[in-house]
Amino acid sequence: MNSSTRKLLTIITESALERVLVGDIEKLGAHGYTITDARGKGHRGPRTAVWDESSNIRIDVVCDDVTAMAIAEHLQVHYYPNYGMILFMSDVAVLRPEKF
């Protein structure tokens, strides 16, 4: 079975951002995304502010490296300063690379 490597980009943030982030993600070249509802706790931009939201979302995007970096940079510039948001990336093997 042939497999290829792609990036799995996971974004955890406030659910109020769902619609605008989905638009950004598609505009920046991702072919799909998956959203799950979540809750949790983290630290918002300024270190002193705690981000404790019951209505968070988790967005997972599988895409090529260039697209993953573009999305990460875009989010860091536009949302990190004012929203509770974390983002992490790892490599995953996929079967049909043309889908991503």
Place this chain on the structure above:
Amino acid sequence: MNSSTRKLLTIITESALERVLVGDIEKLGAHGYTITDARGKGHRGPRTAVWDESSNIRIDVVCDDVTAMAIAEHLQVHYYPNYGMILFMSDVAVLRPEKF
């Protein structure tokens, strides 16, 4: 602390497939699975069809390499042509390998 490496196999697909996929996953040798409800967007089999489902599921399976490959091949043959489905794999460290 001893740890071993296993495969984390993640399947994102239409929720209508939940029952049949769970049966397949168990029959192919996985010792457990976790399902979360999700929503998202992707591309279905034929490149022109967009898969935009509010009722998707995410199934995560931690298992050995052989089982992960068997599940992936089975899904690719039986469901990829007719359902919205993506699948990706990565290595994870587990503490009690006999559980997986």
Place this chain on the structure above:
Amino acid sequence: MNSSTRKLLTIITESALERVLVGDIEKLGAHGYTITDARGKGHRGPRTAVWDESSNIRIDVVCDDVTAMAIAEHLQVHYYPNYGMILFMSDVAVLRPEKF
């Protein structure tokens, strides 16, 4: 874009443990966590007992290696014998390491 490596620790367990686990995770030094509701099947401590819970949770924690190991050891000692619980870890790239 600068990125650093952190551990992604994923715990899947019975939802009844949510409050106590969140307390443990914070006490052991993690700066945040994300919880999603899940369902699934696994094997409980004694190999003969099947853990089949509709109300499970998935907790994801991104933290440094030392904190991840401390949490994993704590959970293994305190909860593995009596609760349905699995735990797996992998490396992820993060953008703002000071958040984790």
